Amino acid sequence: MSEPRLPAESVKAMGSEEISKQSIRKVVWDYLEQNNLVNFPRPVYNRIPNFKGAANAAEKVPTMAEFKSARVVKVNPDKPQENVRFLTLEANKTLLVPTPRLRTGLFNRIVVPEGANKDMLRICSTTQGVREHSEPIGLDDKIKVDLIIIGSVAVSKEGFRIGKGEGFGDLEYAMMKSMGAIDDSTIVISTVHDCQVLDIPEALMTPHDVQVNYIVTPTEIIKCDCKRAQPKGIVWSYLTPKKMRQVAILKRLRALEREAGVDVTLKDGEEFDETADDGEDEKEGENDRYRRRRPPFNRRRRAPGGRGRRRPNSERDGESANEERGESSGNEATHADGDQRREDRPQRRRRPRPPRRRRRASDRRDEGEENSEQNVDDYSPREGDGDREIPDKRRGKGGERRGPRRMRNNPRTRMPTIFVGSIPRATRVSELKTKIREMDIFPIRVIWHGARGYAFFQFTKQSEMETALDSLKEFEINGKQLRIEESKPPTNRSNNSSGERGEVGDHDVNGAADGMQQMNIRSDD
Secondary structure (H helix, E strand, O other), X not given: OOOOOOHHHHHHOOXXXXXXXXXXXXXXXXXXXXXXXXXXXXXXXXXXXXXXOHHHHHHHHHHOHHHHHOOEEEEOOOHHHHHHHHHHHHOOOEEEEEOHHHOOOOEEEEOOOOOOOHHHHHHHXXXXXXXXXXXXXXXXOOOOOOEEEEOOOEEOOOOXXXXXXXXXXHHHHHHHHHHOOOOOOOEEEEEOOHHHEOOOOHHHOOOOOOOOOEEEOOOOEEEOOOOOOOOOOOOHHHOOHHHHHHOOHHHHHHHXXXXXXXXXXXXXXXXXXXXXHHHHHHHHHHHXXXXXXXXXXXXXXXXXXXXXXXXXXXXXXXXXXXXXXXXXXXXXXXXXXXXXXXXXXXXXXXXXXXXXXOOOHHHHHHOOOOOOOOOOOOOOOOOOOOOOXXXXXXXXXXXOEOOOOOOOOOOOOOOOEEEEEOOOOOOOHHHHHHHHHHOOOOOOEEEEEHHHOEEEEEOOOHHHHHHHHHHOOXXXXXXXXXXXXXXXXXXXXXXXXXXXXXXXXXXXXXXXXXXXXXXXXXXXO
16 A cells, blocks of 8 residues: 655645645645544644644754743644643743634733642643633733744745634734734744645735744754745735624724724725624624523424413412302403303312332331232242241341442452552643553553543552552653552542642542543553
């Protein structure tokens, strides 16, 4: 079977008529997906690829002189640049992260809690950490960005870049240019997989496309030969009213540039009524709320001639009392033949049915019931049994009462278990399983609590656990040594709730098994 062609080879084979930005995106996405070169989130289509080796590419960025001299670094919020954000915080630099899709603003400045360790820095570099540990930066805040790090779908050694097609990366650059936060000397770096570097025709580039100064892959750092100029600011003629409604901050930027005498005509001369836009957005929000509250489509509806609204209980009770006394409530309309209309008939209140209680077999035996059809046990006396003692299935041979039988491989059954602590939050369970497979360690169960920084390996035999314990003494993931020790039974269950991340006190593997995520180590990921 022949090896698949690299994206660069596929793009070269395209004719001038079929080559386009979208065709290049599809070639790159297809190659990455079919060759399993990307991590979560998948599928990779319509995304900035979270390529395998993104962490290795990120580790090359701090070695660059442009990164060392920068004080304020802007990094996009995509998953493949998560390790770049962590390394920026670890280098004690100011990290700016754009709001996803620019919904509520432009930038968020990450505010690291005092005394934060590396684990906390990793949390701050995630999407959730950006929401919880950041403060917004508005247009009035004067800030100077020294370095920009972005993701890409495809890049060329000439500095041409193709994103996922929504234009937010180019728009962020243009907005920073309009704010005065950057200039033409600001360096732009893109971290990508090696297969994402290919030849992009210059004819596909437009005035609003951002150029890349450096390409960083897991294997090399490429300095681009940039000949095109960077965008001078927002190119309003490329924006539509729809994009104006999506990005709220554009409205204010447009008003400021209109006052400065800049031509702010939108694409194809379309008009954008800022006053009407607010009303439309509010109306759309109300419609969305109404749609969420609509009943299910299969709910039964009342016929036009059916009963109307349900009347208050007091009104129905009064009519029922009048009816019992032989009186009329005055609300009973009748037809000419004397029949009462269906909707006007008094609604009688139904008496609630008492709950049924299932009788136990022991209760029936105590009451002296000897009917074998009603007795759930097959030990009811029969003719000829005499004074035969009725055995109790829950008692042992010696007559002692036995406890409930435990299932095999029950999580609460004590098994030889290894505790694995200090796991970095960015670690995936597939990485951990791959590592231990390479070391010929095959537990029957992995209890994974990666979000809290620990996991358990369970084995069937004590000897297997001891052998694995010796092999895992110097176990590391991403350069960080993990805490490996034999799991101990908890002395006090209440003490486990106060442990820090990565520390579980006495290892309560049974408590961790409640609601745990169990994975068979022999199954494929």
